[in-house]
Amino acid sequence: MRGPDVPAKALDARGLAALAANPGCSRRALLDGAGVNKAALASALGAPAAFGQSQFALTRGNAFETRVKADGGAVLLRLVREQLDPAAPPPERTYAPDLTAPGPEGRTARTALALREAVAAGGWTLLDHPMLALDVAGSPAFLEPDAVVVHPDGAWTVVEIKSFPMLDGSADPAKVGAAARQAAVYVLALEEVAGRLDPAPTVHHRILLVCPKDFSNLPAACAVDVRKQRAVTARQLSRLTRIEEIADALPAGTCFSPDLPAEQLTAAVEAVPATYAPECLAACELAFHCRDRSRGAGAVTSLGRSTRAELGGLATVEDVLAAARGEAGDPDDPVVAALRRAAALRVEALEGAACR
Ligand code: SF4
Known part of the structure; x- marks a missing residue:
């Protein structure tokens, strides 16, 4: 998977601790398990990592x-x-x-x-x-x-x-x-x-x-x-998905060699599910790439894990705004009800400010 003649990047304790900090990320688990050099991969994707020791x-x-x-x-x-x-x-x-x-x-x-x-x-x-x-x-x-x-x-x-x-x-x-x-x-x-x-x-x-x-x-x-x-x-x-299970779900021939063209490499990386969170910025070489993708998809995870947890089943910013405006969502859902109440308070506050 890391490409012919590409040496394996050994996983050290620092990397393992970071991997354990985001156990839901299949992308990191697979790349680390396959010995892919994520810093080289991030550079080849056009989103080089910004951390590491001088x-x-x-x-x-x-x-x-x-x-x-x-x-x-x-x-x-x-x-x-x-x-x-x-x-x-x-x-x-x-x-x-x-x-x-x-x-x-x-x-x-x-x-x-x-x-x-x-x-x-x-x-x-x-x-x-x-x-x-x-x-x-x-x-x-x-x-x-x-x-x-x-x-x-x-x-x-x-x-x-x-x-x-x-x-x-x-x-x-x-x-x-x-x-x-x-x-x-x-x-x-x-x-x-x-x-x-x-x-x-x-x-x-x-x-x-x-x-x-x-x-x-x-x-x-x-x-x-x-x-x-x-x-x-x-x-x-103990919660990490077994690497074989992640690999089995990928298209045959998926390869992460940094020598591949950027489009092919992007498709290979995107084929593996990721769970981006802002904490990735301090722990994973692919953070800039994953953040761009997460923001592009409007995923609420890019706002932080605690915000994500508070928004229940609403996974995108678009879903959240639609629920707040009353255009979507179950009104009996406490998250949807709280969003509508917050939206109403915001309108009240803006109207009050306009009157003054
Ligand atoms: S930056 Fe991307 S690959 Fe790395 S842990 Fe976060 S989501 Fe996973």
């Missing part, structure tokens, strides 16, 4: 992460102990097993083995960029947390290292929320690995967030409880 931010983030993990992870293990497990003995030595293996499947298997060995060995272990797999709508997504720490009691903690600053011990709540949603995806994937061990190790639902302290390059850390994000993501992922 090269400067990526370089700065990588440099900070290297610093946090220096000395075999000694600083990082100390932060985990301080914030999450102060009763545990301090790390006497740092142990960070080699996780290299061919391909994502190989790395996933190597990570599972390293986790099992670390639990059996006891002590502190740092898994630097392990690989985890999570089943998403019937196809595996491979995920790479910044780090996973195994505690002396065998419990596992996800570590997220971010480059936004922690000022006086607190960071931008929106950025912390995004990091928590991302970490919740890793927690779910780790729980799948833990579930295959007997006895199953504990996967902590408090993760460690590490950021630069104030505007320095020194690390500051805080524990973030991701129980709520974990529960929401698990529920949303």
Whole structure:
């Protein structure tokens, strides 16, 4: 579906968290499942995405992460102990097993083995960029947390290292929320690995967030409880329609290769149902394309999910206006009645203003 010779775009935890935030969107589920590069697709459709990290931010983030993990992870293990497990003995030595293996499947298997060995060995272990797999709508997504720490009691903690600053011990709540949603995806994937061990190790639902302290390059850390994000993501992922079912409903030969002419590509994308909402603008590369289509169709979803929910069965702006004018709709429907009352009040207000 992504076209011959087009490499698959791996689904990362950030993308998975965004996918889980809009579980009703078959378009995103199918494109992500097929490994389509949505940013390239959006550009080919003439509606390029307007978000993503700059090269400067990526370089700065990588440099900070290297610093946090220096000395075999000694600083990082100390932060985990301080914030999450102060009763545990301090790390006497740092142990960070080699996780290299061919391909994502190989790395996933190597990570599972390293986790099992670390639990059996006891002590502190740092898994630097392990690989985890999570089943998403019937196809595996491979995920790479910044780090996973195994505690002396065998419990596992996800570590997220971010480059936004922690000022006086607190960071931008929106950025912390995004990091928590991302970490919740890793927690779910780790729980799948833990579930295959007997006895199953504990996967902590408090993760460690590490950021630069104030505007320095020194690390500051805080524990973030991701129980709520974990529960929401698990529920949303379980609601995703299976990708095979979506694909079966498409015309044979549907292809999303960015090399195709724009009209052909537009037809392929439009063949897959989408549920646009303004939240897509911050989470999906296709947002500008879907917003144009949604507005063009007069869909009330482009006004926001809460407005959509309040309008009941009225799906387009045209339907809403017709109901308000008394030209359509069941007068016993509370939504229609409320719209007519609002329209009458508006007329009254305008007439009053004209008299004054
Ligand atoms: S932008 Fe489009 S494809 Fe992406 S989640 Fe929203 S509706 Fe779905």
